[in-house]
Amino acid sequence: MSKEINNEAAIFEKTFRDILYGDKKDKVTYDTKIPLGEALMDGTENEGTPLDEETLSAINQEYIPPSIGDQEWEEFVSREPLPPLDRLDEARAVAIGIQEIRRQKEYLIYINSAMINECSKHYVTYNILCSKDIEEYLGEAQKKAVQLWEDMEHLITGDFDKIEAAKSDFRLYQVFEEKRLSVLHDILEHYNKKRK
Structure with missing residues (x-):
C-alpha cells in the first residue's frame, strides 16, 4: 500500500514539478496584427512584444465579442424576462x-x-x-x-x-x-x- 502511495506521489511530483517549483513567470505577449479573439482561442503562443496592463486593458475595451450584433442575442437581451413560478x-x-x-x-x-x-x-x-x-x-x-x-x-x-x-x-x-x-x-x- 505504501509503495502505491509513494509511486503516486512520485508521478504527481514529476508531472507538476515545473508548476510547483518554477519561479519564472511568463510575460503575456500579443501580436497586434492578429485579432484578440483569434489570439486568445488559437491555442498557439504568439511571438510579439510583452504587454503591460494598460495596453492589455485598452485592447480588451476595443474588442467586440462575436455575439454582439447577433440578432438572436439582441432579441433575447431585449425581451422582458418571465417571472419565476413558485x-x-x-x-x-x-x-x-x-x-x-x-x-x-x-x-x-x-x-x-x-x-x-x-x-x-x-x-x-x-x-x-x-x-x-x-x-x-x-x-x-x-x-x-x-x-x-x-x-x-x-x-x-x-x-x-x-x-x-x-x-x-x-x-x-x-x-x-x-x-x-x-x-x-x-x-x-x-x-x-x-x-x-
Whole structure:
C-alpha cells in the first residue's frame, strides 16, 4: 500500500514539478496584427512584444465579442424576462402538462388502431391492396409523434438532456429553459381562466 502511495506521489511530483517549483513567470505577449479573439482561442503562443496592463486593458475595451450584433442575442437581451413560478404553481403546471400529453398520446394510438380496424372490417380492397403500406406509414408517423410527445414531457419536467435536439446542441438548454417557463405560465393561465 505504501509503495502505491509513494509511486503516486512520485508521478504527481514529476508531472507538476515545473508548476510547483518554477519561479519564472511568463510575460503575456500579443501580436497586434492578429485579432484578440483569434489570439486568445488559437491555442498557439504568439511571438510579439510583452504587454503591460494598460495596453492589455485598452485592447480588451476595443474588442467586440462575436455575439454582439447577433440578432438572436439582441432579441433575447431585449425581451422582458418571465417571472419565476413558485414551487406549488410549477408542480401544478407540470402535473397538468404531463397528464394532457399522456392523454394525447393514448388518444393518437387509439385512433390509429380504431381506423385500421374499421377499414379492415368494412373495405375488402383495404386488406387486398393497401393495408401493409398504410400500416407502415401510420406506424412510422405514430413513432415520430410518440417521440415528439416524449420530448415535450422532458421539456415540461425540465429534463433537457433527454430531449433529442439538446443531445446534438447543448446551446439549446437556455432556449428550452425559457420555453419551459413560458409553457408552464400558459398552462396555469389557461386553467386559472377556466376556474373563474
